[in-house]
Amino acid sequence: xxxxxxxxxxQGELEKLVSDLRGLLASKDLDTLPEIKVLRQKLDDGLQNAxxxxxxxxxxxxxxxxxxxxxxxxxxxxxxxxxxxAALAIGALVGFLxxxx
Numbered sequence: 483x484x485x486x487x488x489x490x491x492x493q494g495e496l497e498k499l500v501s502d503l504r505g506l507l508a509s510k511d512l513d514t515l516p517e518i519k520v521l522r523q524k525l526d527d528g529l530q531n532a533x534x535x536x537x538x539x540x541x542x543x544x545x546x547x548x549x550x551x552x553x554x555x556x557x558x559x560x561x562x563x564x565x566x567x568a569a570l571a572i573g574a575l576v577g578f579l580x581x582x583x
Contacts, residue, residue: 489536500529 503525512518558565 489540493533493536496532497529500525
């Protein structure tokens with residue numbers, strides 16, 4: 483599951499929770515209470531803030547992943563023999579371990 487999937491799932495669950503709460507608060511019997519209008523507004527504001535935070539978190543994660551990929555690419559281009567040597571060593575280790583089975 484990717485970060486984006488996790489954020490979307492969490493956002494969906496949060497929106498369902500808020501929807502359920504709004505359903506409870508939508509009762510016409512509660513309209514006579516002035517605090518309910520304030521509570522409904524706080525609920526809407528909180529959901530909007532959560533959406534914005536989720537979007538920012540996804541954008542930050544994507545930026546960090548892109549930066550890491552660019553750094554790895556730069557390193558591979560700057561030090562190709564080290565990367566090739568490391569790949570060879572890992573391949574030899576995996577081959578050795580698999581041959582012992």
